[in-house]
Amino acid sequence: MREITGYVGKPLLRREDRRLLHGEGQFVGDIVLPKMVHCAFVRSQVPHARIKGVDFAAARRAPGFVTALSGRDIRNVVTPIAGMQVSIPKGWRDRFHYHIDVPAQQILADDKVNYVGEAYAVVVAEDRYKAEDAAELVEPDFEVLEPVVDVDRALKPGSPVLHAEVGSNVISVMSTKKGDGAAALARAKHRIKRRYYHHRYAAMPMECRAVVADYDIRTDSLTVWSSTQVVHWIRKEIGSILGMPEERVRVIAPDVGGGFGGKGHVYPEDVLVPYLARTLRRPIKYVEDRFEHLVNSAHARDNFHDLEIGFDDDGKIVCIVDDFVIDSGAYSPVGATCAANSIAHLLGPYDIQNYEAKGTLVATNKTSNAPYRGAGRPEAAFAMERAIDIAANSIGLDPILMRLRNMVPPERLPFSVGLPYRDGVPITYDSGDYPQALRRAVEELGGLENFRRRQAEGLAAGRYLGIGVGCYVEGTGVGPFEGASVRLDPSGKIMVAVGANNHGQGHETVFAQVAADVWNVPIDQVVVTTADTAAVPMGYGTIASRSTVTAGSAVVHASAKVKDKVLAIAANMLETPTADLEFRDGAVGVKGVPDLKVTLKEIWWASRPGWDHKRPPDMEAGLEANHYYEPPTVTWSYATNAAIVELDPDTGRVTVEKFVAVHDAGILVNPLLADGQVRGGLVQGIGAALYEEIAYDENGQILMGTLADYLLPTADDTPPITVIHQEIPSPSNPLGVKGLGEGGAIAPPCAITNAVSDALRPFKAEFNATPVRWEQVRKVFAEAGVSTPRGRG
Amino acid sequence: MKPPQFDYHAPGSIEEAVTLLGSYGGDAKVLAGGQSLIPVLNFRLARPGVLIDINRIGALSFIREADGGVAIGATTRQRMIEGSDIVGRRAPLLADATRLIGHLPIRTRGTIGGSLSHADPAAEDPAVVTALDATMVALSKRGERRVPASGFFRSLLTTALEPDELLVRIEFPPTPAGTGTAFVEISRRHGDFALAGVAAQVTLAGDRASEVRLAACGAGPGPIRLAAAEKIVRDGGASAASIEAAAAAAAAGVEPTSDVHASAAYRRDLVRAMTRRALERAVARAAGGTR
Structure with a gap:
């Protein structure tokens, strides 16, 4: 174990807990402003229609009505957010064949609606009840169009095309390769091709999205509170679309009840609500309800991977060729990120020399598809990890042993993969021990041999047990940058602000731990601000498992700039060379002389502008610095998840007996919060494997409109989970940290489908699609004529 | 997800409730535990002009032995039924079923009469009264009407209750020895x-x-x-x-x-x-x- 000398590494409770647990959290929904009005969006009930007109006559007569707008009313006034909200660096573009032609979504649909739930009008009224009453009275004149309800239909000649400006339903294609996949496949002793489908589901935060906006006429400025992960992105869009200097737009994410990627980009409401506030000169509130969240906030996954694996008699993988299609829904606001991630992560922790991958994004009349915790990695891991199990079983090799034969051994790290990451830099797995993670996970389940014995004994008694693992690597802490601002306050407190956005992770605690160690002050001397554009000039946001890596490093670097000045002033005050000084307990003191010191508060007073300061000659006043940390590239987290399941032959019920994750996120700044992050992700991944699903019918109607239909795993349904952290430091950043926000959610779907398939090996059943439905499991037993032995039901 | 406008009455007695139902009839909905009706209202799937809240009528909440069996008032919370000794002894099947209803907060609000009147085909209470041939007792200004379970459930979410009738109690027959x-x-x-x-x-x-x-x-x-x-x-x-x-x-x-x-x-x-x-x-x- 590493010795913990400071705050980094300590399992501190969250600073945020007090207010959150006392019901004193301040969410967007809690904000009440004088003269505030409320809006309700009028959302399409059909998946595809041309808008011929929108009639507000009846709505205008409703009690409490304030105003209403259709897409046409704002067409040239509130222009769309860019179709793709992220940029792609040259290093990536050079190595990929691609075309990306992602359409922009109108702020309110004006020509066509493209999915059930797309807003084509907004109604403002004195309260939300009245707004909904008036919204009901809005009469659309729609010419209903044939919907494109799946990718097969979308790709067929003669299919309706969603976006005429693109000209086809293919809105992006990208491909890359290393070695020669086709030739290697031709030479491979064994090859197995399957279609692996990772279904459609969504981030389902406890707090839905919400926006409150307030316009100040005196300063011509907007203050916007949004339940978001990316305040700076929202500021940028509001500034450019509404024609305001960004400095006059302040975006704040107060307490946010979960994001998971679903709040990781700018939505039309983030721009329209501030526009209405400015137009009406009244504060305005929009709080999305759960139905709206299900139909209009981004969905995720929905990938078909046609993956072929080539391998030899020993189980050594010689090539992977994957051709996958993503059902993007109507728009793709974060563009091709998930596809790029899938391609970059598909090879996982394995050393595979030949690889070809191609991803195609297809538009359909469904809710937009955007990154959700894992963002391209769960689908890639699912295809790869199922393929390995199927391949291993085909040659009578245990799937766990086949993985060990193919993993990159620790002595070969750093390991160059031979592909570019989405930041354009060639992928290098920087640190870790992949085989150890796998071995530890299986040991935690009682060991492989022991399990195989249990499994055989169970089978003899009519019990169906299975073991499954899922292994992955995850690039984390991606750029382009993150900002931090560090300032010494006259009180002597260290004021830290980060561009990262806190939505439950405990950033106020974690960055205080980092800063307290950097400054060697008691942690109570650090004040942290997150998710406020007024606090940091430039920021990026909390997405992509990046905040501890990027914002943490920015805090370290910004602190260093301020500390240099503090040290120089202290040297001047103490008349001692800086080399003889040290930061200790909220002061700068002379090494070896405990009583000779000046406190940070005294140093601030010595630094102030004006007369009688004690700065060295030529030093400017001001103890503050911004730093924009631009990571050289990502750092590589990884994990093995492992599960034991038992299947009930009578009903097909899947019971997860035990679930283990061995995870490496480098140095853990706060092991308690790290554990919670991984565990939360695992539960979401278990939800994806067994419960959560968004389905559409053949007419393009969404079938899940409530949380009684969209099933989230509850505590009752969560199996016993063990999380083990392998803390192998990253060499890539000053803290030695790797990201861990998303990791938990990546591998449960493959671990559980592998375990279910393992339990059903006597019947040669393969589960190559998620979620695992009990009904399908039961079907396997029913066809085999198997039922639960008497008395065990 | 806000309900449309409605008028709200909270009668203090059964008589008052029945009188209100008599005057509003089909335009009224009875609110008991609200575990089904409130979501229905919030989704605007029902638009009653009047809501008659019977939660304040103490006389509708009871569990008592009757004729060797048990009689249960319509607004008795499922949580009370779950823990009742009388139910455990006289109608053990109902006790078994009640434990499986929703979650504890749902059973704490949810009522047996509400579940039966709502008649969700997947709900437990309707299956129990059907198995046991329990009797639903409905009251209106026209008088009391006893409806056997076999004639109470008509179709999906539909019962034999008339618009002016209030389900007041459920009577379960005795459970034989053995x-x-x-x-x-x-x-x-x-x-x-x-x-x-x-x-x-x-x-x-x-x-x-x-x-x-x-x-x-x-x-x-x-x-x-x-x-x-x-x-x-x-x-x-x-x-x-x-x-x-x-x-x-x-x-x-x-x-x-x-x-x-x-x-x-x-x-x-x-x-x-x-x-x-x-x-x-x-x-x-x-x-x-x-x-």
Whole structure:
């Protein structure tokens, strides 16, 4: 174990807990402003229609009505957010064949609606009840169009095309390769091709999205509170679309009840609500309800991977060729990120020399598809990890042993993969021990041999047990940058602000731990601000498992700039060379002389502008610095998840007996919060494997409109989970940290489908699609004529 | 997700409630625990002009022994039923079923009368009253009307209650000696509506099953009495073969539909499994004297 000398590494409770647990959290929904009005969006009930007109006559007569707008009313006034909200660096573009032609979504649909739930009008009224009453009275004149309800239909000649400006339903294609996949496949002793489908589901935060906006006429400025992960992105869009200097737009994410990627980009409401506030000169509130969240906030996954694996008699993988299609829904606001991630992560922790991958994004009349915790990695891991199990079983090799034969051994790290990451830099797995993670996970389940014995004994008694693992690597802490601002306050407190956005992770605690160690002050001397554009000039946001890596490093670097000045002033005050000084307990003191010191508060007073300061000659006043940390590239987290399941032959019920994750996120700044992050992700991944699903019918109607239909795993349904952290430091950043926000959610779907398939090996059943439905499991037993032995039901 | 406008009445007595129902009739909805009605209102799936909140009528909340059985007031919370000694002794099947309803906060608000009046086909209470031939007692200005369970559930979410009638109490018949009960269901998650559930009550007299009561939920437009399965066990006894045959008959006798959670065929298959398990458990309890 590493010795913990400071705050980094300590399992501190969250600073945020007090207010959150006392019901004193301040969410967007809690904000009440004088003269505030409320809006309700009028959302399409059909998946595809041309808008011929929108009639507000009846709505205008409703009690409490304030105003209403259709897409046409704002067409040239509130222009769309860019179709793709992220940029792609040259290093990536050079190595990929691609075309990306992602359409922009109108702020309110004006020509066509493209999915059930797309807003084509907004109604403002004195309260939300009245707004909904008036919204009901809005009469659309729609010419209903044939919907494109799946990718097969979308790709067929003669299919309706969603976006005429693109000209086809293919809105992006990208491909890359290393070695020669086709030739290697031709030479491979064994090859197995399957279609692996990772279904459609969504981030389902406890707090839905919400926006409150307030316009100040005196300063011509907007203050916007949004339940978001990316305040700076929202500021940028509001500034450019509404024609305001960004400095006059302040975006704040107060307490946010979960994001998971679903709040990781700018939505039309983030721009329209501030526009209405400015137009009406009244504060305005929009709080999305759960139905709206299900139909209009981004969905995720929905990938078909046609993956072929080539391998030899020993189980050594010689090539992977994957051709996958993503059902993007109507728009793709974060563009091709998930596809790029899938391609970059598909090879996982394995050393595979030949690889070809191609991803195609297809538009359909469904809710937009955007990154959700894992963002391209769960689908890639699912295809790869199922393929390995199927391949291993085909040659009578245990799937766990086949993985060990193919993993990159620790002595070969750093390991160059031979592909570019989405930041354009060639992928290098920087640190870790992949085989150890796998071995530890299986040991935690009682060991492989022991399990195989249990499994055989169970089978003899009519019990169906299975073991499954899922292994992955995850690039984390991606750029382009993150900002931090560090300032010494006259009180002597260290004021830290980060561009990262806190939505439950405990950033106020974690960055205080980092800063307290950097400054060697008691942690109570650090004040942290997150998710406020007024606090940091430039920021990026909390997405992509990046905040501890990027914002943490920015805090370290910004602190260093301020500390240099503090040290120089202290040297001047103490008349001692800086080399003889040290930061200790909220002061700068002379090494070896405990009583000779000046406190940070005294140093601030010595630094102030004006007369009688004690700065060295030529030093400017001001103890503050911004730093924009631009990571050289990502750092590589990884994990093995492992599960034991038992299947009930009578009903097909899947019971997860035990679930283990061995995870490496480098140095853990706060092991308690790290554990919670991984565990939360695992539960979401278990939800994806067994419960959560968004389905559409053949007419393009969404079938899940409530949380009684969209099933989230509850505590009752969560199996016993063990999380083990392998803390192998990253060499890539000053803290030695790797990201861990998303990791938990990546591998449960493959671990559980592998375990279910393992339990059903006597019947040669393969589960190559998620979620695992009990009904399908039961079907396997029913066809085999198997039922639960008497008395065990 | 805000309800449309409605007028709200909170009568303090049964008489007052019945009078209000008499004057508003079809334009009124009765609010009890609100576990189904409030979501329906928030989704604007129902637009009653008037809501009559009967939660303040103390006389509607009681559990008492009556004629060897038990009578339960319509607004008695499911949580009270779950913990009631009287129910445990006099109507153990109802106690078994109530434990499976939703989650604790739902049972704390939810009422037996509300569940029966709402008549969700997947709900437990309708299956229990169907199995036990309980009597629903409805009151209106026209007087009291006693409706047997067999005639109470008309179709999906529809009962025999007239617009001016208020369900005031439910009467359960006595449970014979030598009886065992079981309510077995399967749901995707703990606390969800059942994909399929079966209520079983078996009375043993020596080797014979003198009385067998079976009803299913989640397997049709309403609760379904599994008469053919009952007869097989009554005639053939509680042997494994008889139970297996009864389970098959139960599956053949239901009319499930498909939805996002399960296909009709799967639900039918689950009725078979649930019937078998419910019968096995009820018989074991009857034999062991533990109900």
